Amino acid sequence: MSDGVLEYTRRNLVRRRRIVRLIVLGFTVAVLVSVHGTGFRIQDLYRGIPNILKFLTEDLLPPQFSVWRRFLGPTVETIAMSYAGTFLSVVFSAPLGFFAARNISPSPVVMQVARAVAVFMRTIPPLVWALLLVSIVGIGPFAGTIALGLSGAGMLIKSYADSIEDIDAGQIEAVRATGAGTFAVMMKGVVPQFSPSFVSWSLYRFDLNIRSAAVVGLVGAGGLGFTLSTSVRLFRYQEAAVAILWILGLILAIEFVTAKLRGRLI
Amino acid sequence: MSVQPILSVTDLKKTFPDGTRALRGVSIDVMPGEFLVMIGSSGAGKSTFLRCINHLFEPSGGRIVYNGSDISKITGAKLRRLRRELGMIFQGYNLVKRLSTVENVLLGRLGYMSSISGALGLYSKQDRERAVELLIRVGLGEQRFKRADQLSGGQQQRVGIAKAIAQNARLVLADEPIASLDPKASDTVMNYLHEVTREENITCIVNLHQVDYAKRFADRIVGLKDGEITFIGKPEEVTDEVIRDLYGEKGDQIDE
Numbered sequence: 001m002s003d004g005v006l007e008y009t010r011r012n013l014v015r016r017r018r019i020v021r022l023i024v025l026g027f028t029v030a031v032l033v034s035v036h037g038t039g040f041r042i043q044d045l046y047r048g049i050p051n052i053l054k055f056l057t058e059d060l061l062p063p064q065f066s067v068w069r070r071f072l073g074p075t076v077e078t079i080a081m082s083y084a085g086t087f088l089s090v091v092f093s094a095p096l097g098f099f100a101a102r103n104i105s106p107s108p109v110v111m112q113v114a115r116a117v118a119v120f121m122r123t124i125p126p127l128v129w130a131l132l133l134v135s136i137v138g139i140g141p142f143a144g145t146i147a148l149g150l151s152g153a154g155m156l157i158k159s160y161a162d163s164i165e166d167i168d169a170g171q172i173e174a175v176r177a178t179g180a181g182t183f184a185v186m187m188k189g190v191v192p193q194f195s196p197s198f199v200s201w202s203l204y205r206f207d208l209n210i211r212s213a214a215v216v217g218l219v220g221a222g223g224l225g226f227t228l229s230t231s232v233r234l235f236r237y238q239e240a241a242v243a244i245l246w247i248l249g250l251i252l253a254i255e256f257v258t259a260k261l262r263g264r265l266i
Numbered sequence: 267m268s269v270q271p272i273l274s275v276t277d278l279k280k281t282f283p284d285g286t287r288a289l290r291g292v293s294i295d296v297m298p299g300e301f302l303v304m305i306g307s308s309g310a311g312k313s314t315f316l317r318c319i320n321h322l323f324e325p326s327g328g329r330i331v332y333n334g335s336d337i338s339k340i341t342g343a344k345l346r347r348l349r350r351e352l353g354m355i356f357q358g359y360n361l362v363k364r365l366s367t368v369e370n371v372l373l374g375r376l377g378y379m380s381s382i383s384g385a386l387g388l389y390s391k392q393d394r395e396r397a398v399e400l401l402i403r404v405g406l407g408e409q410r411f412k413r414a415d416q417l418s419g420g421q422q423q424r425v426g427i428a429k430a431i432a433q434n435a436r437l438v439l440a441d442e443p444i445a446s447l448d449p450k451a452s453d454t455v456m457n458y459l460h461e462v463t464r465e466e467n468i469t470c471i472v473n474l475h476q477v478d479y480a481k482r483f484a485d486r487i488v489g490l491k492d493g494e495i496t497f498i499g500k501p502e503e504v505t506d507e508v509i510r511d512l513y514g515e516k517g518d519q520i521d522e
Contacts, residue, residue: 137269174360177320178433179350184384188373192364 003238055237061242065221070239071227071246077111078223078250085148090202090214092153097160104164104190122154130216141222148209148216149193153181156205163197164190203258210254214247270334271295272469273319278328280493285334288314290493291328296437301428301460301470303484307476307513312473316439320352321345333436350377353430353468355459357442359422363415367406370414370425373395374432375384393432400428404458420451427459438463439488440472444479452476456483477509521522 073110098104100114123174129147137143167190175189217225268416272297280289288311290302298300304312319330330338353374363369376384389397401410404424409417414425418424423443433466443459444452454519460483463470474480480487481501489497489504489512497508 087270168360168363170356170358170360171362173322174354174356175362175376176374177322177349177352177354178374178429179346179348180373180384181346181381182383184379186375187385188365188376188387189362192362195364 001054007105027205045100059235059237060241062238063245064236065242067239067242068246071224071243074217074222074227074245077141078210078213078217078225079254081145081148081223082206082213082220082254083211084145085152085213086202086206087148088149088199089152089156089205092149093156094198097164098154098186098190100117100157100161101164102161103167115161118154118157120154121150122158124151124154126151126212126216127219128215130219134220139181139220139222144213144216144221144223147221148212151212152205152209155208157202159201160194163201164194166197166235167193177232196265200262201261204257207255207258210251214251269297271506272298272300272333273321273471274329274331276329276331278315278318278330279326280311280318280323281326288384288493289318289325289328292490292493292495293328294488294495294498296471296495297467298469299467301463301483301485302473302488303472303474303486304482304488304490305474305512306490307475310490312490312494313441315490316354316441316471316473319439320354322348322354337440346377350433351436353433353435353438355423355426355430355438355440355443357445359419359426361414361422361425363413365413365414366410367414367417367425368394368397368401368410370430371400371428374429377433397428397432400431403431403462404428412431417449418451418454423447423451423455424458427455428461431468435468437469437471440470442473442475445475452479456485477504480504 096114096117099106099110100118102111105111105114126147129150130144133143133147137146145212160191171193172185175185180188185219214228217223217227218229220229221227224243224247228240228247231240231243233239267442276293277285278289278292281287292311292315304315305471306312315322318325319332319337321337325338328338332348332351340348362373365373369387372387372389375397379388392515397411398407401407404427406417406424406428407419409421414422417425426443438459440459444455455481459472461467463486467487472483481504484501487497487499487501487504488495489508491512497504497509498507499508
């Protein structure tokens with residue numbers, strides 16, 4: 001019988017080793033295929049080093065700080081786009097978040113529809129939304145705002161719904177047991193429990209929107225990104241360097257502010 | 267024959283979707299003003315019984331008559347009107363933790379308000395004054411602006427009692443109100459529950475698994491075992507034999 005156990009152990013080990021070998025082989029093949037597919041050649045990178053250094057030291061640096069004034073307008077525009085975009089997605093997502101939460105949703109069909117809407121809007125990246133919207137409503141921050149609003153709504157519906165699903169059912173049950181109507185149960189039983197995560201997720205989305213706002217600007221949807229892409233297209237790299245630093249500073253500043261706010265409100 | 271039961275339950279059955287038969291035909295009449303205590307081990311069906319009465323669970327069979335009308339299958343506005351007359355007190359208190367103590371008492375008024383004005387918290391002046399009076403009555407006047415989660419367990423349960431009174435409940439369903447409390451807080455909560463409902467002439471059905479508390483407060487005791495009533499009688503009729511039958515040989519099935 002002990003022979004049987006040994007044999008079983010041995011077979012098990014052999015089987016496991018075979019699986020590990022297969023996984024390693026799989027990864028290696030995948031790496032080789034993708035290197036080939038993308039035309040990645042290490043020697044090119046090596047040969048390019050002088051070019052990279054030249055670009056960094058002569059074209060990009062030093063940043064031409066004298067142009068900083070030109071970024072003031074676009075900065076305000078970026079913040080405004082992010083804020084309006086966040087507002088749009090919050091207004092849109094708050095009711096849908098309730099519909100998409102398993103424990104609150106009026107019916108399984110409504111829940112599935114709300115979740116499908118969220119998945120659809122989330123799967124399309126802000127940049128793609130922006131490309132589409134620029135061709136619909138034209139170049140400018142309006143397209144960017146709607147792009148941020150739509151992709152943000154996709155994320156917020158899911159985050160809201162997940163937070164609502166985590167709340168304490170007992171507190172809702174107790175409000176329901178007083179004979180309260182459905183809307184009153186929502187506002188008095190669900191909303192007080194949900195409000196901290198609501199604030200937290202919405203602020204986080206504002207944070208993300210500042211980053212995305214820079215990206216959607218690249219395709220013409222306004223803000224700092226648009227200014228950046230204009231500078232690059234005109235080969236004014238020293239101006240572009242200032243834009244990049246500016247975006248970095250803005251992201252850090254907003255992140256600092258939202259973190260402070262979140263701490264204060266919850 | 268002069269006094270009608272406030273609650274008359276006949277052959278109440280509840281089977282959960284997973285096949286658990288929590289209630290296998292429970293029949294009992296509860297008289298107005300009575301302080302009825304249900305005892306039995308965990309899983310005997312005490313909690314399910316209370317939740318079937320106010321339809322937090324839908325009963326699977328049987329008849330429930332409250333105050334002369336059949337409430338076995340009511341829904342919608344009728345159910346809301348029923349629920350506001352039934353105050354429920356929970357083992358886990360179930361106060362809305364992020365609302366103030368006084369607003370938690372005011373939640374008891376939601377059944378008397380339109381859903382919209384309830385949602386907006388437009389409680390009338392007299393409701394607000396009464397809520398404060400009730401908090402003073404359960405010894406929590408000072409705590410009225412504190413958030414509910416800052417109160418101790420015993421205090422939270424007293425808020426639950428105040429809420430049931432604010433509701434003008436005619437029948438209070440208390441589901442293990444002291445199971446999570448220490449002995450001193452348990453005493454206080456049971457005393458308030460007994461005293462306030464006696465003063466207001468409110469009928470009470472209380473689930474307990476502490477037999478000593480049951481004997482101390484109950485007008486009548488019901489023993490529930492495996493979804494069936496195995497004993498109904500006065501507190502002094504609860505013998506050791508009855509307890510052994512309910513909780514098993516050594517009483518080792520009493521958890522918590």
